[in-house]
Amino acid sequence: MNTIKLQQRGLITLPKKLRDLLAIEEGQVLHIELSGNRIILEPQFSSQDTELAKDIKESLNDIKKGKFIEFGSIDEFHKKLKPL
Numbered sequence: 001m002n003t004i005k006l007q008q009r010g011l012i013t014l015p016k017k018l019r020d021l022l023a024i025e026e027g028q029v030l031h032i033e034l035s036g037n038r039i040i041l042e043p044q045f046s047s048q049d050t051e052l053a054k055d056i057k058e059s060l061n062d063i064k065k066g067k068f069i070e071f072g073s074i075d076e077f078h079k080k081l082k083p084l
Helices: 016-022 047-064 074-081
Strands: 030-035 038-043
Touching: none
Parallel strands: none
Antiparallel strands: 030 038
């Protein structure tokens, strides 16, 4: 278990490995809850974050299935989209 030191004015620093693991970035909103003698911090995600994560997952699945187009320029991209 990691330990951290409570700093001046009650500030704490979450270890980088933990922030990376949970994809927590500077400015991220966290929900705090007291459960018995434990403090629980949970990252809060907006509905936009949730929708973006869903779209990214769907896009990665499409790529794995070979559902994508390749293009070398924006004009080529537009030409390939027209038949769709």
